[in-house]
Amino acid sequence: MKSISLALALSCLSSFAQADTHPGSPDETVERIQTGRYSYVKNIPPADQLNPLKVVVRTNIPQSVSSVGQTVEFLLARSGYVLADAAVLSEEAKALLNLPLPAIHRKIGPMTLDKALTTLSGEAFELVVDPVHRKVAFELASNLVARNQ
Secondary structure (H helix, E strand, O other), rough: OOOHHHHHHHHHHHHHHHEEEEEEEEEEEOEEEEEOOOOOOOOOHHHHOOOOOOOOEEEEEEOOEEHHHHHHHHHHOOOOOOOOOOOHOOHHHHHHHHOOOOOOHHHHEEEEHHHHHHHHOOEEEEEEEEEOEEEEEEEHHHHHHHHHH
């Protein structure tokens, strides 16, 4: 009887001692941090901290913001990203950013920041991200570029 209860106790303990693995890398074990007497968290950053454009936004655009460009800057304000300099933007992208903000875009989300920016630009544009300098821009969608040439 003692050997059965000892075996049962050891099997229960071994299930608690198993290491968690990161979904992206099955061979690497992820360190767990104890946050309470009986609670643990994985020591990995959430996706939105790894890529700030993946943060979920849900906001109402203030009435003082009147153009698509101002809305892009408003949404990027706390992300660490900025809109690329006007010198590198195409004429089409500059025209987009100067358009008045459609009323339907006054309420954004919940969606990720990159999807919100793509929604603002519409199907005619693609979001271009420079993760090194943390800048974003828009360029004509590839299907429209081929049609215009």
